[in-house]
Amino acid sequence: MNKKQQIIETSIAVFNEMGIRNTTTRHIADRMGMSAGNLHYHFKHTEDIILQIFQQLIQEFDEMMKVEHPGPWTLKILEDSLAKSFAIQQRYKFVFINFVELGKWIPQIAESYRENIQKRQIQFRRMIVQLQEDGTIAASLSSEELEILVNQIFILADFWISFNELVNQLTGQSAVDHYQAIFLRLLQPYIATGAKG
Incomplete structure (x- = not known):
């Protein structure tokens, strides 16, 4: 190194x-x-370090997505990816605790975040559509419901650390497990009866 x-x-x-x-x-x-x-x-400057850290964080998410998803999505792949994603977030927890402040202090972070979130939301929508096509997610999920679900998921996914820091104050794997379960619960109403992981 x-x-x-x-x-x-x-x-x-x-x-x-x-x-x-x-x-x-x-x-x-x-x-x-x-x-x-x-x-x-x-x-x-300190902000030069923070910007480099943020770019490294984005790169880790991008690499995880490439490695984790060579083929079709399944619920098991989603759960595994989620666990890895939450672990990455914990490694960089100061970023997620201070997201708004960092975005105002270092405009490149806000811009990069917006670009990255658009890319991630497209990936997530594709995943949901593919899971609908293979019968894992109910086909009755409308495009409006999909947009609401995507927004709910990204609010939870990107800001659970701040909530945890102020409210539950869980640490380590117990924090990851707790919020991963909440995340997966958001999907539960849309999982088709008899769907397998």
């Missing part, structure tokens, strides 16, 4: 522990045992 990537990995840990308001490049440099000047050689 090169120095730049070491800075990124250390920064993720520090931001998750201390939050974005309390973290400076000096804190990150101290954690790494390096001078702030040496860190600034790689990243001039």
Whole structure:
């Protein structure tokens, strides 16, 4: 792992522990045992680090989607993908806790998020249509219901960490399991009778 990537990995840990308001490049440099000047050689400002972290997060989601879905969707593939997605979100939890603030502070994050969410929603709609075609999801799901479902799912998927941080305060796998179950419950009314995973 090169120095730049070491800075990124250390920064993720520090931001998750201390939050974005309390973290400076000096804190990150101290954690790494390096001078702030040496860190600034790689990243001039805190927002440069955060933007790089966000781009890495998006890349991890993209890679997960490519690896996880070589063939048709099934409920089992959806559940496995969801678990991996939630694990990625936990790794970068400071991003999801501070999404709105980060988007206002660093406009490229807001723009990238909007582009990424459009892409993910298209993928999700295709998945639902394919699951309808193979009889897993009820064919009676209308296009209007599909749009509402997609919005519900993305609100839950992208903001469960903030809710958990303030309300339930679950940690580790128990947090992932709890919110994955809630997510899957959103789909339950649309799963066709007798459908298999």
